Amino acid sequence: MLGLLRSLWSFRAYVASSILADFKTRFVRSRLGFAWVVLNPLAQVSIYAFILSGLMASRIPGIDNTFGYAIYLLSGLLAWNLFSEIVDRLMKVFIANANVIKKVRFPRIVLPVIAVGTALINNAALLVVMCVLFALFGHPITPAILLVVPAALLVSAFAACIGMILGVLNVFIRDIEQVVPILLQVVFWFTPIIYPVNIIPERFHSLLELSPMFHIVDSYHRLVVYAQPLQWSSVLYIVVLVLILLPLAMFLFRRASAEMVDVL
Incomplete structure (x- = not known):
């Protein structure tokens, strides 16, 4: 692990330049450019809000705001989009970079780091836009939202x-x-993203809570929508999962690293 960290540090300039190059590649031929990072999720929110706001608005607890459903939806999608984008990028990262892996010697761990860094920047842009929208909607932005960063x-x-x-x-x-x-x-x-958990019969709550995404989205709702403290049991649940999955992920990566070159 220390060897991987040293490799990452020595290639830090490459990681930064690759993240910048990714943005340029994706948006250089687009008139709206970086705006697409936030327009896509906002379009998704608009569609759900247009279709479901009349049905769901009165069912969102603790929000006295005309735009309460959109606020609830945005905060949940902020968490989901980060999770799903990272999973999607890393699932494809080695195949997408097959030519580089086969031709250039470098620590391959930088490829997942670049993907995660790009996703975090995308999510940070969405968070900024979300805060602006909340201000326009009249929803208070409290210091609790700062905890979204460690979350x-x-x-x-x-x-x-x-x-x-x-x-x-x-x-x-x-x-x-x-x-x-x-x-x-x-x-x-x-996962209670486009609907509140209170519309699900209580006997099914224990099943929903088995999903890590339930706890992640609930934490975002607490911080962003309700300005409530985190439930440390939820945080601990995710931390334990990371501590279990990280050694497995690194074991598979190191074990298959050499063979991947042949298969790719």
């Missing part, structure tokens, strides 16, 4: 562990890339 880092660590495992497996089993988006959709709809 985002914890979400990133959890998503990176899952993404690394899937990324290594995807090199050898290409069906992974087809199956995971379906599983993510299932998890999305079983």
Whole structure:
């Protein structure tokens, strides 16, 4: 692990320049450029709000605001988009960089780090826009929102562990890339993002709480929507999962690193 950290530090300039290059590549031919980072999730929010706000607005507890459903939805999507983007990027990172891996000698761990760094910047841009929208909606922005930063880092660590495992497996089993988006959709709809948990019968709550994303999204709702303190049991649950998944992800990565070159 220390060797990987030293490799990352020695390639820190490459990581930074690669993140910048990623943005340039994605937006150089686009008139709106970086705006697409926030326009896509905002369009998603607008669609859900337009279709469901009349049905859900009165069911969001503790929000006395005309735009209460949009506020609730935005905060949940802030967490979900970070998680799903990191998982998606890392699942494809080794295949997408196959030519570089085969031709250039460098610590391959920098590829997942670049992907996570790019996703975090995208999410930070969405957070800034979200705060502006909340101000326009008349929703108070409290100091509790600052805790979104460490929460985002914890979400990133959890998503990176899952993404690394899937990324290594995807090199050898290409069906992974087809199956995971379906599983993510299932998890999305079983997580209280577009609906509040209070509309689910209480006997099913214990099942929902088995999902790590339930605890992550609930933490974002507490910080952003209700300005409440985090439930440390939820934080501890995610930390324990990271501590379990991280050694597994690093073991698979180190074990399969040499073989990936041949398969790619």
